Amino acid sequence: GENVEQHPSTLSVQEGDSAVIKCTYSDSASNYFPWYKQELGKRPQLIIDIRSNVGEKKDQRIAVTLNKTAKHFSLHITETQPEDSAVYFCAAEDKAAGNKLTFGGGTRVLVKP
């Protein structure tokens, strides 16, 4: 099955700086990679996703890049704001398990004002 590793586990940045979270996956057949954001005490919510037919996707201040050869993908947040403080989870679909998602361990991001 799929194995997803996520780094770092915690990330502290100054407001306005950029934040980068990296994930690696093991199943080369995976072709869907979503990112979920979970604010304190709230439910995880999808913020961006990427499919393997593209290498990069942007949505305002967030972007995701995918390197299928190296089997890693990253989340980039630019011009961070306090409301970006949350736990971010990457995931990859597990082809061997009927496309169900395997999640990384999460990254707690703290944006300091």
Add this chain to the structure above:
Amino acid sequence: ETGVTQTPRHLVMGMTNKKSLKCEQHLGHNAMYWYKQSAKKPLELMFVYSLEERVENNSVPSRFSPECPNSSHLFLHLHTLQPEDSALYLCASSQDVSSGANVLTFGAGSRLTVL
């Protein structure tokens, strides 16, 4: 609310109690999931139902018993739990299980404490 509702939001139970968690989705989705979220651990998939049929059981102990009476409702029956079962239990739904782009909509979770 996002369309996935979980009750209760908080539950404290003893090891000999029997309780149930409830999840309801109003999105017309065909698949529903139970995830366990513990501190410093990845989201762990417990059960998956597609059109009311269980399609995944990730070696979850039998003290957790799911029930899906219809595609809008999902229950997790709990009995003789252990303190290490204390966690946030998240319900989620998606349009399908095998679409290749499973966008999950999560509920707010049920925070379970086992004494």
